[in-house]
Amino acid sequence: MASASASLLKSSLVIEKSEFVKGQSLLRQTSIVRCHPNAAASPLTVRASSSYADELVKTAKTIASPGRGILAMDESNATCGKRLASIGLENTEANRQAYRTLLVTAPGLGQYISGAILFEETLYQSTTDGKKMVDVLVKQNIVPGIKVDKGLVPLAGSNDESWCQGLDGLASRSAAYYQQGARFAKWRTVVSIPNGPSALAVKEAAWGLARYAAISQDNGLVPIVEPEILLDGDHGIDRTFEVAQKVWAEVFFYLAENNVMFEGILLKPSMVTPGAECKDKATPGKVAEYTLKLLRRRIPPAVPGIMFLSGGQSEVEATLNLNAMNQAPNPWHVSFSYARALQNTCLKTWGGRPENVKAAQETLLVRAKANSLAQLGKYSAEGESEEAKKGMFVKGYSY
Numbered sequence: 001m002a003s004a005s006a007s008l009l010k011s012s013l014v015i016e017k018s019e020f021v022k023g024q025s026l027l028r029q030t031s032i033v034r035c036h037p038n039a040a041a042s043p044l045t046v047r048a049s050s051s052y053a054d055e056l057v058k059t060a061k062t063i064a065s066p067g068r069g070i071l072a073m074d075e076s077n078a079t080c081g082k083r084l085a086s087i088g089l090e091n092t093e094a095n096r097q098a099y100r101t102l103l104v105t106a107p108g109l110g111q112y113i114s115g116a117i118l119f120e121e122t123l124y125q126s127t128t129d130g131k132k133m134v135d136v137l138v139k140q141n142i143v144p145g146i147k148v149d150k151g152l153v154p155l156a157g158s159n160d161e162s163w164c165q166g167l168d169g170l171a172s173r174s175a176a177y178y179q180q181g182a183r184f185a186k187w188r189t190v191v192s193i194p195n196g197p198s199a200l201a202v203k204e205a206a207w208g209l210a211r212y213a214a215i216s217q218d219n220g221l222v223p224i225v226e227p228e229i230l231l232d233g234d235h236g237i238d239r240t241f242e243v244a245q246k247v248w249a250e251v252f253f254y255l256a257e258n259n260v261m262f263e264g265i266l267l268k269p270s271m272v273t274p275g276a277e278c279k280d281k282a283t284p285g286k287v288a289e290y291t292l293k294l295l296r297r298r299i300p301p302a303v304p305g306i307m308f309l310s311g312g313q314s315e316v317e318a319t320l321n322l323n324a325m326n327q328a329p330n331p332w333h334v335s336f337s338y339a340r341a342l343q344n345t346c347l348k349t350w351g352g353r354p355e356n357v358k359a360a361q362e363t364l365l366v367r368a369k370a371n372s373l374a375q376l377g378k379y380s381a382e383g384e385s386e387e388a389k390k391g392m393f394v395k396g397y398s399y
């Protein structure tokens with residue numbers, strides 16, 4: 001009976017609308033179909049599985065491979081400028097190019113790094129000796145990725161919160177990024193605990209991430225889903241846990257509603273920690289306990305990889321916390337997608353001087369290797385420098 005009515009339903013489906021996405025290398029159609037008027041009135045969406053499905057799964061698995069994680073080097077030009085200013089350099093294209101060249105050409109980086117997130121400028125940029133950055137990464141066995149969001153703006157009607165822009169034109173931009181060699185994408189939105197978070201801000205963040213994820217998959221890019229719960233605030237770890245549960249419930253609700261294929265996404269969560277201004281600090285053991293409890297409650301095992309952001313933790317702290325989470329097997333690859341916690345000592349060591357490039361690349365490799373060991377649960381903080389233990393929290397940090 002059940003199957004008879006199911007086939008009846010199928011045969012009475014009427015195609016109502018089709019969407020043609022320009023600029024895609026493969027012409028595909030997404031059909032929205034409705035039940036016959038005589039049947040139940042609720043719309044039934046049938047989404048052709050992405051013609052990139054197999055490739056998406058493969059890309060996600062490659063990035064989530066044992067002992068490897070992501071180098072986030074997708075600072076917008078404005079944020080890159082702040083980094084350069086901290087070592088006394090001007091924010092010129094030549095200086096950004098020199099720094100990014102240093103990062104992507106670090107010898108042997110691909111042993112520890114499986115993916116690199118680039119800012120749009122870098123996706124189309126060449127190294128100082130004229131090779132395409134993307135080609136250099138691929139040669140290092142590193143998958144190039146691209147930041148596709150257009151940044152945060154105030155969310156009208158909220159408690160002084162923000163929302164993330166970038167959906168307009170995203171399909172054609174994503175298709176162009178794929179052509180340029182990108183195979184995964186990143187969209188970072190934020191949730192603030194001191195400002196609520198309001199139900200509106202959480203819903204908006206989750207919906208935006210889900211739309212972005214569906215569009216990315218349609219265009220062959222594995223979406224990294226990143227609702228960053230900011231470290232700002234003096235709240236304790238239990239409050240972070242409570243907010244994170246709410247945020248991830250909503251994110252997965254909308255990912256499912258948008259027919260996103262979970263096997264072809266990666267997540268980039270914040271670790272569950274106390275607020276940066278909280279008096280009580282949490283040990284790596286406690287951060288791991290809370291964070292893994294959250295993940296087990298909210299993240300389906302179909303998701304291949306959880307790639308944490310560092311969010312202002314010190315380099316050593318971020319590595320110790322990751323290591324604590326990998327002391328027993330997890331259903332997903334639990335790894336890193338750090339920017340500050342991979343780059344900080346490297347940037348300082350470089351200081352903008354050509355004669356320091358080699359030493360700076362070595363410090364990048366030290367951090368990459370430390371996090372690789374942490375991914376395998378085998379890291380020890382013995383011998384770490386004082387610089388690597390310095391926190392990098394900045395209130396209202398943007399990317």
Ligand code: 13P
Pocket residue numbers: 072073074117186188226309310311312337338339340341399
């Ligand atoms: P941090 O590791 O510096 O928090 O960067 C996170 C991020 O979103 C970069 O892509």
